Amino acid sequence: xxxxxxxxxxxxxxxxxxxxxxxxxxxxxxxxxxxxxxxxxxxxxxxxxxxxxxxxxxxxxxxxxxxxxxxxxxxxxxxxxxxxxxxxxxxxxxxxxxxxxxxxxxxxxxxxxxxxxxxxxxxxx
Amino acid sequence: xxxxxxxxxxxxxxxxxxxxxxxxxxxxxxxxxxxxxxxxxxxxxxxxxxxxxxxxxxxxxxxxxxxxxxxxxxxxxxxxxxxxxxxxxxxxxxxxxxxxxxxxxxxxxxxxxxxxxxxxxxxxxxxxxxxxxxxxxxxxxxxxxxxxxxxxxxxxxxxxxxxxxxxxxxxxxxxxxxxxxxxxxxxxxxxxxxxxxxxxxxxxxxxxxxxxxxxxxxxxxxxxxxxxxxxx
Numbered sequence: 329x330x331x332x333x334x335x336x337x338x339x340x341x342x343x344x345x346x347x348x349x350x351x352x353x354x355x356x357x358x359x360x361x362x363x364x365x366x367x368x369x370x371x372x373x374x375x376x377x378x379x380x381x382x383x384x385x386x387x388x389x390x391x392x393x394x395x396x397x398x399x400x401x402x403x404x405x406x407x408x409x410x411x412x413x414x415x416x417x418x419x420x421x422x423x424x425x426x427x428x429x430x431x432x433x434x435x436x437x438x439x440x441x442x443x444x445x446x447x448x449x450x451x452x453x
Numbered sequence: 454x455x456x457x458x459x460x461x462x463x464x465x466x467x468x469x470x471x472x473x474x475x476x477x478x479x480x481x482x483x484x485x486x487x488x489x490x491x492x493x494x495x496x497x498x499x500x501x502x503x504x505x506x507x508x509x510x511x512x513x514x515x516x517x518x519x520x521x522x523x524x525x526x527x528x529x530x531x532x533x534x535x536x537x538x539x540x541x542x543x544x545x546x547x548x549x550x551x552x553x554x555x556x557x558x559x560x561x562x563x564x565x566x567x568x569x570x571x572x573x574x575x576x577x578x579x580x581x582x583x584x585x586x587x588x589x590x591x592x593x594x595x596x597x598x599x600x601x602x603x604x605x606x607x608x609x610x611x612x613x614x615x616x617x618x619x620x621x622x623x624x625x626x627x628x629x630x631x632x633x634x635x636x637x638x639x640x641x642x643x644x645x646x647x648x649x650x651x652x653x654x655x656x657x658x659x660x661x662x663x664x665x666x667x668x669x670x671x672x673x674x675x676x677x678x679x680x681x682x683x684x685x
Binding site for chain 2: 329330332333335336337338339340347348349360362365367368371372375376377419441442443444445446447448453
């Protein structure tokens with residue numbers, strides 16, 4: 329699971345109103361090189377929840393990879409270094425083992441072999 | 454594009470007629486795509502209740518090829534494959550240049566096979582285990598959904614539930630396969646209940662389902678299937 333996926337996933341247990349962002353627990357992660365595509369990154373940037381991405385990167389031990397405050401899109405257009413950091417955080421880091429924890433209920437969704445298990449129990453639907 | 458030709462091509466495996474219509478580049482790339490998808494491993498133990506019919510390389514390659522070359526809905530996009538099974542459609546999307554691919558499926562065995570296929574073809578595709586009808590996604594990050602959902606023959610209404618969620622999460626387009634016999638119903642619910650801006654059948658295909666389950670009496674079950682494009 330890459331961090332762009334984490335940025336989208338929310339807890340959908342019945343009755344939960346504040347199921348986002350899921351707190352990431354990363355026991356094992358790997359980095360895989362991906363082709364750098366500046367146009368794609370600039371296009372996807374406005375749709376990203378920045379604090380959730382910063383939090384997820386920190387859960388993997390990257391405390392200084394991204395600035396805490398979301399950069400202005402104009403900065404992203406000119407700052408190649410920042411765009412590459414964004415690329416790395418969003419697309420290159422894969423969480424292999426760990427979990428995703430609902431901020432409201434503390435329900436933990438496990439991640440095994442890179443696949444988060446978001447299946448709900450019968451009484452959660 | 455003349456989709457009549459596709460029907461012929463799919464039934465008779467006669468791609469030269471497609472070639473004559475679309476030109477040289479079409480065939481080379483499409484054949485290449487289909488060839489790569491042909492090496493994908495399919496369901497090791499298909500589960501009846503989940504309607505796990507494999508999306509064959511022929512149909513998968515044409516669905517994704519059309520999505521990209523006729524409509525520009527794949528290259529450079531975030532693409533989701535709902536009910537991805539062994540990952541055929543999603544992998545096809547990655548091969549056609551999608552920048553980010555996600556596959557969602559309820560079945561862990563299928564996802565394990567999908568994971569092996571992703572590694573085999575050397576593409577990136579995130580896999581998520583979930584029941585698509587209970588899926589919650591924040592934001593409008595996904596551009597395009599491509600899917601071969603269960604037809605709803607075992608679990609009534611599941612095809613509509615997949616479509617409903619797909620039209621909620623996609624910002625650009627949804628491609629889906631549904632039984633031709635449900636055409637009017639699908640059109641109605643897409644436009645009226647799920648607020649699709651448009652719902653268009655791109656072509657009618659023959660879905661050759663090999664004899665996989667005991668209730669299949671014939672060796673092959675031929676199902677007429679529509680390839681749809683919806684605009685959310």
